[in-house]
Amino acid sequence: MKISFVDFAPMHEEIRADMLHAFEQVYDRGWFIGGDHCDSFEKNFARFCGSGYCVGCGNGLDALHMILLASGIGVGDEVIVPAQTFIATALAVDYSGAKPVFVDIEPDYHTLDPSLLERSITSKTKAIIYVHLYGQIGNLQAVTDIARKHNILLIEDAAQAQGATYKGRRAGSLADAAGFSFYPGKNLGALGDAGAVCTDSKALAQQIRMMGNYGSDQKYVHEYKGFNSRLDELQAAFLDIKLTYLSRWHADRERIAQRYLTEIKNPLIQLPKQNPDSRHAWHIFAILTEQREQLKKWLDLHEIGYQIHYPVAMHLHQAYRNLGYCEGDFPVAEKNALQELSLPIYYGIADEQVNRVIDVINSYIER
Secondary structure, rough: EEEOOOOOHHHHHHHHHHHHHHHHHHHHHOOOOEEEEEEEHHHHHHHHHOOOEEEOOOOOOHHHHHHHHHHHOOOEEEEEOOOOOHHHHHHHHHOOOOOEEOOOOOOOOEEEHHHHHHOOOOOOEEEEEEEEEHOOOOHHHHHHHHHOOOOOEEEEEEOOOEEEOOOEEOOOOOOOOEEEEEOOOOOOOOOOOOEEEEOOOHHHHHHHHHEOOOOEEEEOOOOOOOOOOEHHHHHHHHHHHHHHHHHHHHHHHHHHHHHHHOOOOOOOEOOOOOOEEOOOOOOOOEEEOHHHHHHHHHHHOOOOOOEOOOOOOOOHHHHHHHHHOOOOOHHHHHHHHHHHEOOOOOOOOOOOHHHHHHHHHHOOOOO
């Protein structure tokens, strides 16, 4: 039995008629940027997250980049970023003109370690980007307290966390602003690139909207040099449909995750830990193993799909060698990069497929 790492077919077949109808609506109306579907999705997603405002944009990187710029962060400033994340988190800082400062992650939830945070704060520190890596929110309250103590902007990188909660509140409503990605593989994914910013600040939302529209809120009148980063009508229409299904799709991911957590019993595998204060989005089911290369061969042999997220810690990318970090500076992030392996988890995966993944993982022995 061959099992893919991800399969969109169960999800997309279920909503096929609705999606095609949405396409026809947009196509026939002939209005493709900044219309009714964008307005509807932004309002619905803000309501879903418990946030005051949502502004659609081109992708998750743009969302973080524009949050930083709209908050006045630029050349000479520093922004704290976890040492293990997707590179877009750090790139947003570079594009703003500021300097990314890496801090190690904590070992349980793979998120920024609050116990290490204050030692990296300087007079130049203007923001902290807290990444809900793999879809779980870690010890956010401790990070929030530190940010408030030092009067530092706190930003959620919620690209992998649509629907995740922390102490009863959803990702997107937990900081000064949040950046989302709707890349097709996300739990709430478009059929192309898309992103959004959520915030309770009306002024910040308005500035980001202008920034993504060439620095303008009136056609051909530009207050400053902006960008072209807008959520188009077609992707907004698709996302609005998918949003109505997201809670049910999450329940299915939870079903799969709980089976893995209770039925995988291989001592060579470290399973994810669940924060009792959080509800995991299970965007990625990330295991750790010192036997990753051997396990990969075992999974290949049995035709079980997997991925590695992310095999190089941030400070060890060639792109960031200029910052002067060295191997060993962030040991938890480096361990994560060397040991993480992601198992199949997606809406509609059949019980027999989950059984197969569990059996193959449990039958792996040290080699």
